[in-house]
Amino acid sequence: MNYTFDFTPIFQAWGLLAQGAWATVYISAISMALGLVFGIVLTALRMAPLAPLRAFAIGYIELVRNTPFLVQVFFIYFGMPELGLRLNAMEAAILTMTLNCSAYIAEIVRSGVESIRPGQIEAGKALGLSTPDVYRFIVFRPAIRAVYPSLCSQFVLMMLNTSLVASISAQELTYAAQMIDNRTFRSFEVYFVLGAIYLVLSQLFSVGLSMIGRVYFSYPTK
Amino acid sequence: MSQTTIHMNDVNKWFGTMHVLRDINLTVNKGEHLVLCGPSGSGKSTLIRCINALEEIQGGTIEVNGNVLGKKGANVDHVRRDVGMVFQQFNLFPHLTVLQNCMLAPRRIHRISEAEAKDKAMHFLEQVHIAEHGHKYPAQLSGGQQQRVAIARALCMGPQIMLFDEPTSALDPEMVKEVLDTMVGLADQGITMICVTHEMGFARAVAHRVIFMDRGEIIETAPPTEFFGNPQHERTRAFLSQILNH
Ligand SMILES: Nc1ncnc2c1ncn2[C@@H]1O[C@H](COP(=O)(O)OP(=O)(O)OP(=O)(O)O)[C@@H](O)[C@H]1O
Ligand SMILES: [Mg+2]
Numbered sequence: 001m002n003y004t005f006d007f008t009p010i011f012q013a014w015g016l017l018a019q020g021a022w023a024t025v026y027i028s029a030i031s032m033a034l035g036l037v038f039g040i041v042l043t044a045l046r047m048a049p050l051a052p053l054r055a056f057a058i059g060y061i062e063l064v065r066n067t068p069f070l071v072q073v074f075f076i077y078f079g080m081p082e083l084g085l086r087l088n089a090m091e092a093a094i095l096t097m098t099l100n101c102s103a104y105i106a107e108i109v110r111s112g113v114e115s116i117r118p119g120q121i122e123a124g125k126a127l128g129l130s131t132p133d134v135y136r137f138i139v140f141r142p143a144i145r146a147v148y149p150s151l152c153s154q155f156v157l158m159m160l161n162t163s164l165v166a167s168i169s170a171q172e173l174t175y176a177a178q179m180i181d182n183r184t185f186r187s188f189e190v191y192f193v194l195g196a197i198y199l200v201l202s203q204l205f206s207v208g209l210s211m212i213g214r215v216y217f218s219y220p221t222k
Numbered sequence: 223m224s225q226t227t228i229h230m231n232d233v234n235k236w237f238g239t240m241h242v243l244r245d246i247n248l249t250v251n252k253g254e255h256l257v258l259c260g261p262s263g264s265g266k267s268t269l270i271r272c273i274n275a276l277e278e279i280q281g282g283t284i285e286v287n288g289n290v291l292g293k294k295g296a297n298v299d300h301v302r303r304d305v306g307m308v309f310q311q312f313n314l315f316p317h318l319t320v321l322q323n324c325m326l327a328p329r330r331i332h333r334i335s336e337a338e339a340k341d342k343a344m345h346f347l348e349q350v351h352i353a354e355h356g357h358k359y360p361a362q363l364s365g366g367q368q369q370r371v372a373i374a375r376a377l378c379m380g381p382q383i384m385l386f387d388e389p390t391s392a393l394d395p396e397m398v399k400e401v402l403d404t405m406v407g408l409a410d411q412g413i414t415m416i417c418v419t420h421e422m423g424f425a426r427a428v429a430h431r432v433i434f435m436d437r438g439e440i441i442e443t444a445p446p447t448e449f450f451g452n453p454q455h456e457r458t459r460a461f462l463s464q465i466l467n468h
Contacts, residue, residue: 122276123313123372127327127379128302137326141317219317220361 009184010193020176021197027090027172028159028205031097035158038098039105044135046110057106064103070164072096077168093165093172101158108150112143145217152209156202163198173197225252227287227383227414228273234281235268235438242268244438246282252382255415257425257446260435261461266418269435270385273416274305287382303331306376310388312368314360314375320347321356324375331379339378346374350404366397370404377408384408386417420465426450434458 010017045057064072076085076099077092087095116139124134144151166174177194181187228250235243242265250256258266271277272284275291275298283290287304289297315323324343328334334342347353350370360368369389376384386405390398402424409415409428419425425432425446432449434442434457442455453459 117311117313119309119311119313120315123307123309123315124327125276126274126302126305126307127376128299128331129327130330133330137330138315142315145317217317219359221316222361 003188005189006186007189007193009186010180010189013180013184016176016180017173017193017197020171020173021201023090023170023172024159024162024201027093027097027162027165027170028155030094031101032155032158034094034098035101035105038102039109042102042106043109043113046106047113061103061106064100065107069096069100069161070167072100073165073168089165089168089170092168093162093170096165097158097162100161101154104154105151108147108154109143112145112147113139115146116143141217148213148217152206152213155209156205159202159205160198226250227252228416229285230273230282231284232282233272233279233284235272235277235279242438243272243279246440248433248440250414250416253412253414254430255409255428256417257429257432258416258418258435259420259425259432259461260441264435265438266435267387270307270387270416270418273383273385274302274307303379304381305383305385306379306381307385308369308372308376308387308389310392312360312365312372312392314368314372316360319357319359320352320363320371323360323371324378327375328378342378343374346377347371349377349407350374364397365393366400369393369401373401373404373408381413383414383416386415386419388418388420390419390421422450422466434461436461
């Protein structure tokens with residue numbers, strides 16, 4: 001083996017990497033927020049008293065969880081223009097991420113809701129609260145608290161998944177690395193550094209999410 | 223004490239194929255205090271849970287303050303507004319402080335201001351002698367304190383009727399008295415009360431009538447002196463000898 005490592009061309013391209021990392025964080029954060037909202041709506045539909053709503057939610061969740069993410073990205077980006085939905089790569093990436101992660105989040109949130117003792121819901125009803133109020137003010141926070149660790153690892157997985165949207169040329173971190181690779185032919189160094197940046201990003205996400213959790217779920221339990 | 227407030231007429235309830243309430247006929251007058259007792263599984267909890275529509279009935283009618291609880295949830299909101307309930311497991315909301323537990327329903331349902339809800343909450347927390355713990359979370363209170371908060375929380379909605387489902391049976395013995403004292407105080411104010419309990423001292427002190435249930439039926443109803451002194455039914459005697467020998 002007479003390959004000599006040379007990281008200098010990669011560090012010279014740091015601006016490109018920084019831009020890519022920022023795009024990754026941006027795509028992830030927006031998709032997480034939207035995915036959480038849609039995921040909660042899906043959970044509500046999944047548990048709705050009307051059978052067609054439940055069927056829709058179950059169908060959607062199963063569809064998303066049983067097809068590859070890459071296929072979903074291609075479908076949205078290359079397939080949807082046939083139906084008149086023309087998105088640029090960034091928009092397609094965010095939409096796919098959001099649709100994808102909402103299905104996973106819905107399953108996690110549902111198990112949180114199911115972990116709430118029926119007595120809590122009965123106490124709310126006995127006080128005269130409406131069913132939406134019972135879920136909003138009584139069930140929601142303890143339910144999310146119960147599944148917050150799974151929710152966080154789902155978020156981190158999602159952030160790592162953004163690397164797949166490089167395949168539609170969305171200009172995020174992995175795409176930036178591919179550009180540098182094409183220019184420098186330093187594949188080992190490029191992907192080594194790329195992996196290290198993802199590792200740092202996922203650690204930052206974990207720490208940030210657990211800090212948010214510590215504030216939002218600060219109430220004591222037995 | 224003659225105005226009818228609860229009227230159960232031929233009420234029947236099944237869980238699947240299990241017949242848990244059989245032809246229940248019960249009239250409760252305004253201001254009356256009933257104690258409901260009977261063996262485990264006899265249907266006591268189910269009976270009082272039907273009164274605020276936490277359980278659906280399959281036969282008969284229930285009328286509460288003139289509102290008939292119909293099929294498919296008719297009048298449920300009206301009835302629940304008049305009826306407060308206290309559970310064996312307290313069921314305080316763990317993520318809300320004591321004050322917030324008491325303020326949530328009045329704010330959402332009566333749409334009163336935060337300040338007004340707080341005043342009301344403090345008033346009832348003082349009544350149950352726990353106002354100084356208003357800013358604590360349920361997990362920071364003892365069982366007896368939690369149950370008193372649960373009583374205050376129900377009172378904040380201004381109910382005319384209070385239902386208690388074994389409010390002291392999850393408590394350590396030294397905390398039973400503080401909760402029973404609170405309930406006696408409430409009874410003295412003339413609120414209508416139905417209480418599932420095996421605290422016979424409480425029954426003697428506040429009940430106008432004691433009701434004995436077995437296997438989904440009301441077997442015997444009598445004022446406490448008669449009920450304990452001269453029970454009419456064989457099954458009542460057997461039950462009383464069991465619990466009094468404890
Ligand atoms: N949600 C339910 N589904 C099916 N069966 C139930 C349900 N709730 C109660 N039961 C059954 O109905 C019967 C009456 O129950 P209930 O809880 O009213 O009894 P109880 O007199 O309150 O007993 P305990 O003293 O143990 O609290 C029991 O046989 C119980 O197993
Ligand atoms: Mg019971």
